[in-house]
Amino acid sequence: MNKTPSPQAIQAWIQLHRTQRQLLSTVETALKSQDLPALDWYDVLLELHKAKGDGLRQFEIGEKILLNKHNLSRLIDRLEKNLLVERHQCSEDGRGNRIKITSEGSCMVKAMWPVYSQAIQQNFAAKLTEEEAQTLSELLAKVLPAAQ
Amino acid sequence: MNKTPSPQAIQAWIQLHRTQRQLLSTVETALKSQDLPALDWYDVLLELHKAKGDGLRQFEIGEKILLNKHNLSRLIDRLEKNLLVERHQCSEDGRGNRIKITSEGSCMVKAMWPVYSQAIQQNFAAKLTEEEAQTLSELLAKVLPAAQ
DNA sequence: TTGTTTTAGTTGCAATTGCAACTAGGTGCA
């Protein structure tokens, strides 16, 4: 019950955090170099873009992108200020709102993807075979804490 | 040259970021629940603890933990204010300083490790065999951008 | 009904980060 992690596990733990951090910062740099917004904007916009129709509730976005509500609230403020999304009031629940992507927002998603995907390709995908990528996601999925 | 990442790679990419984020926040919560400082303090203190002797230059710490110099400078301010490290001026280079861990700092490392390691064990290590952990680090190492 | 608890979202404030500009001490070179 009080077991200490094996050296392999510790090594993997460290590697996980280093790698993620470095990759993230590489990709953020790539986006910035093209005067594009950061990844958190993309995450939200993409969810809304995929959702189509009636948009999403704020808490739904929060669940999808794993962001707490107060930070999401302010992230959406910024997106709204930049006319990429709109807050509509929600007919079925008076507390909440329904977030919809604007056409500018959709354009932004489309503008960001080529840069984003190229960065993923060069810095990540190109270094793995498809099988390795598959294995990697499976291993990561095993350690992803269950959403509660 | 303009290849888009494979679905497997995209999946692994997403999983990498989600998993790392969730695990990090789980562990930070565990530390906080014991009134212990956050992981970035641990990272610095551990490097200094391992270094022994004459301590480390700030830039050396920065390279080890992958933190930029201005944020490191302020992180060390906080550690110093909490008497966990000391800045000494550096005889061989008048610009720099040499950071040494204090005995309180060493105690802190030792106080944090049980909580930290238990969190790693429960949330991460316990979910992988040693072989899987090994594979995971190898795959992550393949995609870790080379330090420049 | 009415009161209690939960959920959705916002806000104030303090702490942390990112960026760019800065100081000051090396280094290289003519």
Place this chain on the structure above:
DNA sequence: TGCACCTAGTTGCAATTGCAACTAAAACAA
């Protein structure tokens, strides 16, 4: 030596985050 450039580290300022407290609307229960 003198000068241009580089490196180590700090700082000011604006933006972002984290935390706790808050509003207001469900949801539930007596």
